[in-house]
Amino acid sequence: MRSLIPLLATLPLLLALPAKTAPDMPSHEPAVKTVVGRIDKSRLEAIVHGLAAFPTRHTLSGANGVDAAATWLEGEFDKIATESGGRLQIVKQTWTEPAGNRIPAPAELTNVLATLPGTASPERVIVISGHYDSRVTDVLDAKSVAPGANDDASGVAVVLEVARAMALSKVRFPATVIFAAVTGEEQGLYGSAYLAKSLKAQNKNVIAMFTNDIVGNSRGEDGKKDDRRVRVFSAGFDPGAEPASLARQRAAGTDADSPARTLARSVKITASRYVEGFGVELVYRNDRYGRGGDHTPFLQNGYPSAVRLTEPNEDWRHQHQDLRTENGVQYGDLPEFVDYAYLRRVAQVNAAIVAELATAPTAPVNVRLRGDLSAKTTLTWDAVTDPIAGYEVLTRRTTAPVWEKTVRLPATEARTVLPYSKDDYLFAVCAVGKTGARSLPTIPLAGPARP
Ligand SMILES: [Zn+2]
Incomplete structure (x- = not known):
């Protein structure tokens, strides 16, 4: 029965x-399965601790802060590049960001990028990112200790670990993958915007973009633990859609099938095939209410197939907070509040969808x-x-x-x-x-x- x-x-x-x-x-692609199986908890933990050890990674913290962290990340990517026999290409992307909202004076900013070039269709690009800058209560405070373990060393650790799992696999992937540790998120998504614009200027065909931001904590502020899901946020719109294309969508009744939402559905299906006992919770809005994320500059620059991954139960005592104890409660984004077994599962979801799309034929x-x-x-x-x-x-x-x-x-x-x-x-x-x-x-x- x-x-x-x-x-x-x-x-x-x-x-x-x-x-x-x-x-x-x-039903399962062997290379994707291997990449998912290589994701390692202790390495994720080492990256989060390594990043959290810098006194601050505030975007404007300069040589001993954010710039030192960028150099350290470049070194971590370099280790993978060496181990993989040079398959990863590492670049520091540096530019001068003009003064603006949350940037009082022009500042030199740096993204750290690692590219795994595609073989058969290198023009097809998949981007996976996390932001390595951090902050405390005052967004302009570039001096106070800001470990940023969950926000967003956790996302950067996912990016590095998926890069390692793919670069060290024997497989040659047809499509190109860019592993991005971006800066300036907390000041206004500057690093991601610069990356999206530079890819657009090179006419790259970004078929999918994933930002991992706050992906390492499984226990909410209310004490509820949920280590079996990750949220995927997707926009129901494409801000760059031409009027003629919008008219066709409306006529065909396909307005529930925006590129971001179609991508989000594929993340869910892929996770269900490759990551046992763990699920994707689809959220049908571009981002958390009134908040920003690094996928949005991609949507705004002609790459509408972009989504955000975030844990389901956030604990705001450990985000954007000065390190302090109040009434016996520890505030601050410390590595001890990251659940590394949970982070491993989120990294596996990323590994599955990125490796699958990098292996897949053209749509x-x-x-x-x-x-x-x-x-x-x-x-x-x-x-x-x-x-x-x-x-x-x-x-x-x-x-x-x-x-x-x-x-x-x-x-x-x-x-x-x-x-x-x-x-x-x-x-x-x-x-x-x-x-x-x-x-x-x-x-x-x-x-x-x-x-
Ligand atoms: Zn963040």
Whole structure:
């Protein structure tokens, strides 16, 4: 009886499959699995402690503060580069930020970037970031001790550990990954904005961007512990969408499928396949209420497929606080308040989605949904030229938060007719690589489909 339940659950899917389909597709990509398995708690812990040991990493703290931390991070990336036989390329990206809100005078700022160049499609870029600057109660206080262990040494540790796991794996990834430790977040997202603009100026195709910010604490201020989830925030809009593209989305009713949200859904699906006993909680807003994060400059600079990862239960006694004890309560962002086993799980979620997208074939393009008078749905797309095992067509009801059903098609089929009404369902098409890596889903546009 127990085994009947999963069978019943898959019955609607099986019934829905067109007769000649259902090719074999690996459910797990071996390289992704290996990268996820390499994520190590003690190394995450060492990075958080290493960063928290600087007296402050305030953006304006100069030589003994933020600049010393940047040099230390460069050294940590260099160790990985050496161990990997030079696969990682490290650069310090330095510029003069003009005076502005929270920057009283022009200041020299530095991002530390490590690039793992792609092999087959290096022009496709995935960015994973954390911010290494820190702060205390007064955002302009560049002198007081500001360990910034959770905000955001935890995010930077994730970036370094995923870089290590990927660079040291034997696999060559088709797409390029940029591992970024950015500065100036607390002063106004300056480091991330500079990075996004510099990628835009180089015409890079950033297919996905993840910022990890406050990802290491599992116990909320109310004492509740939750070490089995991470929140993924995604915008329901693309600020750079042209009026014509917005009009098409409105006409097609695909306004719930913004690029950020489509990416967030893929993070959830990927985490469920590779990180056992740990889940992704999707939050359908760009960021925490009224707050900012390093994914937003990407959205604003033409890279709308950008999301934020943050722990579910925050403890504000350990964020943006002067180090002090009040009524027996320790305030301040100290490394002792980071749950390193939890941080490891968040790093595994990142490792899974970044390695999967870096391994995946190009996403299908020119996906069209025919607007004919029929209860069925016809989808067509341009055949993906990369070697693939086939396609997955994802469907869900218009009110469902995540994809509900998957229909598999062989590589020879760049077209399908599904027994679901296009009035009541939403659709997307992924390409699946020979070894099982899924591309990001492409949302169809209304328009003339091939016959
Ligand atoms: Zn932060």
